[in-house]
Amino acid sequence: MSQKELQYVDAVNTTSDNEGWLILNVTGPLTSWVAFPSSNLGLYLSVHITHRTGHEIRPEELGIVGEKGEKQKQPFMVAFFKVTGHDNVHVRRTRDTGRNRNKKADSESSYPRNPLYDSSMNWSSRSCQIQTLYVSFKDLEWQDWIIAPEGYHAFYCSGECNFPLNAHMNATNHAIVQTLVHLMNPQTVPKPCCAPTKLSSISVLYFVDDNNVVLQKYKNMVVKSCGCH
Structure with a gap:
């Protein structure tokens, strides 16, 4: 039996305390599988610790759910297909004759794109994420009865929940489904909302009356993380 070579598909960085889904782009192998079903040998997940790429560990050791885990946490694939009226799968797209495109646009045009994915969006700055917010009790005119602290970092959640919902968005299953429904028919339901997923408390020293x-x-006073709901 000949030895099969592994081909790199995608990678994602995460932390040991991360909770939620990890998203990988498998468009490349999926396109090949549709065109040549016999080439479907499955996917192999390789997990490494940062700065120790030569040492591979079992996904289960880091809490990654495998095929023997809970059913509702099993990995799944979301694929979009454009019906062209032809049986064959088009891997390359027609080249634009314009001369002013940069190299990045040139390279991206060689691959089939998800028609529902807006690549012009700046996901890093617009996606759902935690934002800085400092609340001063003096600005709220509460300084006469609150002794300490003078204020605190409350933070807040802001941003859009656009497809695809990345791992850092901590999206619920309901939010994922709602996003897909919104893509198909925006008039039916709105996008999921960016809201706190974890909150923490603060201690406040204050006057009850003149003597106490x-x-x-x-x-639930401080936002610790945000997600799509």
């Missing part, structure tokens, strides 16, 4: 001071912990 209370130290109390208030829950």
Whole structure:
């Protein structure tokens, strides 16, 4: 039996405390499988620790759910196909005759694109993510009864939940389905909303009256992470 060579498909960086889905772009092998079904040998997931690429570890050791894990957490693939009226799969697209395109646009045009993916969007700055917000109790005119702290970093969530929902968006399954429905028919439902997924508390020292001071912990005051809901 001849030895099969592994071909690189995609990679994603994550942390040990990350929760949620990890998204990989498998357009390349999927296109090949549709055109040549016999070439479908499956996908192999290789997990490495940063700066120790030569040492491979089992995905289960890092909490990555495999085929023996919970059913609702099994990996899945989302694919979009454009019906062209032909049986063959077009891998290359017609070249643009314009001379002012840069090299990046040239290279990207050689691959089939998802028609629902807007590559002109700046996902890094517009996608759902945590933003800085400092709340000053003096600005709220609460300084007369709050002794400490003078303020705190509350943070807030802002951004769009556009397709595809990346791993850092901490999207719920409902949000993923809602995004797909919105893509098919924007008039039916809106996009999912960017909202806090984790919150933490702060302690506040304040006057109850002229003679009594209370130290109390208030829950859900600080945004720790954001996600699409």
